[in-house]
Amino acid sequence: MGTTQLESVPEPKYWHLRTVLSEALDSEFSVGEILPNERDLAARFGVARATLRQALEQLELEGRLQRRRGVGTTVAPPRVGVAVGSRRHTWPGSAEDAWQPVDCERAAPPAAVAAALETGPGEAVHVVRRSRMSNGQRVATELLHIPDAAVPDLTAIDAPSGAARARAVLRELQRLELEGQDRAVELGSARADDAKDLDRLPGAPVLVVTTRFFAGGRTAALSVATYRADTCRLTFGDSPDVEIHHDPEQRAS
Amino acid sequence: MGTTQLESVPEPKYWHLRTVLSEALDSEFSVGEILPNERDLAARFGVARATLRQALEQLELEGRLQRRRGVGTTVAPPRVGVAVGSRRHTWPGSAEDAWQPVDCERAAPPAAVAAALETGPGEAVHVVRRSRMSNGQRVATELLHIPDAAVPDLTAIDAPSGAARARAVLRELQRLELEGQDRAVELGSARADDAKDLDRLPGAPVLVVTTRFFAGGRTAALSVATYRADTCRLTFGDSPDVEIHHDPEQRAS
């Protein structure tokens, strides 16, 4: 006997730091407050800056912190509840859709999308770009892929491009009877252009929501929506913005 | 004249590396194959090991790679489609629930959970722990919180703890009429014990699915499920395991 085992399970420094900082955020800081800069914090805790940054990255991933180059690190507000998919199946663009059309172009989708749409490889489809705001901040961008076969009357549309054409395409889509839809959520990292839209750096964690819309016995549209993972909590079902919790660590007991 | 601007938008090395490696994975490697070790790879690309690791971390986040200490880095299989929430509202444990009860104890939930359950702070509830397998691998762990008020007949149950008691509690729950449910998905990081369950390191990215079950005009149960973000794609709606795509970068065109 003798040595009362301290540190019998030595957790990594950055993980311990994360916990300490997390508790400090709960008790000593309020939303929007600016933290000391990384060099000061690292010195204060007696660790290298890289180690401190590992802890900050964790907290940012959990939506507790927000970091902006040239500005500083601030305490993030609780995640926004963003309603994804009502029970009722509706086409994009109908009723009070939270999305705003940005533009529309024709392009050949990547192989994976083409497969879901059952179009030939390299076959161009309509690609409607939309964005979604919440609390004055852009929280998601979407690419909506629609094969020609799904919207046959599109030749009559005059708007060559832009938001006007996007709206026209969506209008045509709504003439079809929606037979069902399908949804999947996974973790991804923001590509350069999505990152720019979302005011994040490339590689930022995002929640990718893929929705298939069925009509006429085929996939008539496929939506790939990219949500900021740091600021969004995706809600499904009846209540659009329920304040359940803001604790990615689930339980502390 | 003179300097034709190459690298006019110099992207970070690790991001470029990520792209290069990603393409190499597509064309030159097959699932399960072991990559060269980090020191070799770093040398091969002429970068520091830390920089190479940044690229590997990205790819792991996207579900393209799997890294295990003491073993090596392997090419990950496509993400598993995991069905979350059927259209029909059912209690946990009923019918062909994908979850397996592990044990059950009484504990005071964290404040956020207590608030959702409308229990007093510090008030103990039943906590059923369950786990979920897919393809022989544990993909999620769950804590199901049930306040006493929701299952009044529980005094008759003899099993003091363990999976038997967990099943008994679920059975009692199913006697109630389920009035509705509510679901949210957000990004989190695995706590130490969840990480262990999921065979990951603490801090590993997870998808946290919070489900509220309503009965008798109140929240009768609250489930907090933690899915491995690297290996899972959460599917909602009709088709449980649709192969939509495996490309977190969405489109390449």
Added chain:
DNA sequence: GAGTGGTCTAGACCACGGT
């Protein structure tokens, strides 16, 4: 220009898995 976070380096040592 001053100050911030973001990238990158070249090393060291540790914890783990398989031999």
Added chain:
DNA sequence: CCGTGGTCTAGACCACTCT
């Protein structure tokens, strides 16, 4: 035991924002 990925250091420079 060796080789692997995981952690950590102490520095440097870059890109950005604000004043």
